[in-house]
Amino acid sequence: MSDATLKTTPLNALHHELGATMVPFVGYDMPIQFPLGILKEHRHTRTKAGLFDVSHMGQLQIYGKDGAKIFERLVPGNIRGLDTGCMRYTQFTNDDGGILDDLIVTNAVDHLFVVVNAACKEQDIAIMKSAFGNELRILDDRALLALQGPVAVNVLVRLAPSAANLTFMTGAAMEVGGFHCFVTRSGYTGEDGYEISVPAENAECLARKLLTSHEVEAVGLGARDSLRLEAGLCLYGQDIDISTSPVEAALLWSISKRRRKNADFPGANRIQKEITEGISRQRVGIKTKGRALARRGCKILDQNGKLIGKITSGCFGPSVQSSIAMGYVIREYATINTVVFLMIRDNLIPAIIVEMPFITPGYKR
Amino acid sequence: MFIKYSKDHEWVSINNDIGTVGITDHAQKHLGDVVFVELPNLYKIISKGDEACVVESVKAASEIYAPLSGEIIQINDLLTNTPSVINTDPLCEGWIFKIKISNTEEINTLMDEIAYKNFTS
Numbered sequence: 001m002s003d004a005t006l007k008t009t010p011l012n013a014l015h016h017e018l019g020a021t022m023v024p025f026v027g028y029d030m031p032i033q034f035p036l037g038i039l040k041e042h043r044h045t046r047t048k049a050g051l052f053d054v055s056h057m058g059q060l061q062i063y064g065k066d067g068a069k070i071f072e073r074l075v076p077g078n079i080r081g082l083d084t085g086c087m088r089y090t091q092f093t094n095d096d097g098g099i100l101d102d103l104i105v106t107n108a109v110d111h112l113f114v115v116v117n118a119a120c121k122e123q124d125i126a127i128m129k130s131a132f133g134n135e136l137r138i139l140d141d142r143a144l145l146a147l148q149g150p151v152a153v154n155v156l157v158r159l160a161p162s163a164a165n166l167t168f169m170t171g172a173a174m175e176v177g178g179f180h181c182f183v184t185r186s187g188y189t190g191e192d193g194y195e196i197s198v199p200a201e202n203a204e205c206l207a208r209k210l211l212t213s214h215e216v217e218a219v220g221l222g223a224r225d226s227l228r229l230e231a232g233l234c235l236y237g238q239d240i241d242i243s244t245s246p247v248e249a250a251l252l253w254s255i256s257k258r259r260r261k262n263a264d265f266p267g268a269n270r271i272q273k274e275i276t277e278g279i280s281r282q283r284v285g286i287k288t289k290g291r292a293l294a295r296r297g298c299k300i301l302d303q304n305g306k307l308i309g310k311i312t313s314g315c316f317g318p319s320v321q322s323s324i325a326m327g328y329v330i331r332e333y334a335t336i337n338t339v340v341f342l343m344i345r346d347n348l349i350p351a352i353i354v355e356m357p358f359i360t361p362g363y364k365r
Numbered sequence: 366m367f368i369k370y371s372k373d374h375e376w377v378s379i380n381n382d383i384g385t386v387g388i389t390d391h392a393q394k395h396l397g398d399v400v401f402v403e404l405p406n407l408y409k410i411i412s413k414g415d416e417a418c419v420v421e422s423v424k425a426a427s428e429i430y431a432p433l434s435g436e437i438i439q440i441n442d443l444l445t446n447t448p449s450v451i452n453t454d455p456l457c458e459g460w461i462f463k464i465k466i467s468n469t470e471e472i473n474t475l476m477d478e479i480a481y482k483n484f485t486s
């Protein structure tokens with residue numbers, strides 16, 4: 001039975017019909033896994049294609065000729081420099097340089113298309129409402145489906161031939177199976193794939209069309225988490241939050257030279273200072289020796305037993321076939337191949353700082 | 366030889382004073398895909414209800430409690446590299462450890478198959 005206080009996505013009935021295990025997730029009744037199970041759903045996405053319901057995320061449009069210019073007052077990303085159809089990852093920062101949320105902005109010809117995290121949706125809408133007023137449109141009548149994996153392109157072009165023309169981090173409005181959609185070649189798994197913004201009333205029909213292909217399996221939030229962690233992608237609220245700056249989070253690549261130089265975004269002082277003077281801690285990838293899992297909150301120690309950081313996300317990486325994690329360590333220990341120790345229950349488990357992503361991404365650039 | 370069940374969803378196959386311990390099919394289904402088993406130390410003396418080892422699935426870590434008091438005399442090394450055996454064959458190949466039972470009277474506190482079936486239904 002579903003909890004009546006939970007919100008549902010337009011695919012809720014379909015999830016139940018497919019036999020999903022449903023859990024409350026940021027106020028929504030969401031599938032954590034389908035009968036296939038998390039490991040197989042993960043591997044299927046890496047080898048074929050997985051269909052994810054990410055309709056809980058916030059979808060917005062910003063109109064007005066100064067949209068990109070005003071947007072840059074809220075984020076450190078280069079929004080004015082976005083060519084038509086191109087998209088970019090950036091963060092809402094506060095005046096202290098902390099991350100309020102991370103988001104994707106696409107230049108959709110006559111407007112900006114914005115996708116934000118479900119957990120931060122209300123805060124983000126308030127931020128954008130005060131910046132854009134009536135130029136902000138909240139797309140609460142649309143679902144968001146992600147089709148991810150090496151054969152996602154083959155499946156989608158049957159319903160939308162022009163999807164093949166998109167390259168990684170670009171998007172366009174197009175018909176998918178006869179429905180008016182906005183499609184981007186992007187995702188949260190490290191694989192090639194698409195995110196499809198579709199009118200809520202067509203979402204279930206489109207999902208069923210995609211699932212008729214034997215190459216596509218429904219995938220839940222469990223595998224979504226292990227896929228994004230293998231891909232080295234942050235989860236807001238775990239790996240980044242209000243206390244972490246984009247520099248500490250190793251997201252400096254998302255701040256262009258112009259934005260760094262002009263320092264005209266919230267928290268620019270801290271971020272500029274961190275760029276010139278360095279940071280005290282940094283987000284890193286960590287691989288443990290053996291299969292012991294480093295869960296969130298697990299302490300990271302150096303060879304002398306000194307506390308040097310904490311794990312923010314950890315799981316068994318089904319494609320890496322080992323225990324992987326992300327965490328923050330004191331800057332001196334952030335160098336690749338540094339040996340550290342993780343306090344897992346009462347045992348000290350050796351681990352190593354590694355480069356992220358943990359897998360080779362399949363993005364089509 | 367006979368099999369008993371604990372309220373923590375472990376099974377114990379008892380042969381004289383040796384108990385072989387694993388988790389039930391009900392437990393493995395609930396846990397989901399098992400990815401790591403932290404096996405107990407050999408020759409460790411444990412009391413009924415103590416944490417014996419940890420089974421980690423893709424969802425969470427679950428403590429396995431000793432269903433009986435005694436000494437750990439054997440561990441299933443197969444689980445070190447193939448923890449998924451707990452999902453595929455929880456009642457046989459997926460056994461976790463063997464214990465030399467120190468107090469056979471404790472066996473009476475465990476459930477038989479019918480009682481366990483009622484407990485889980």
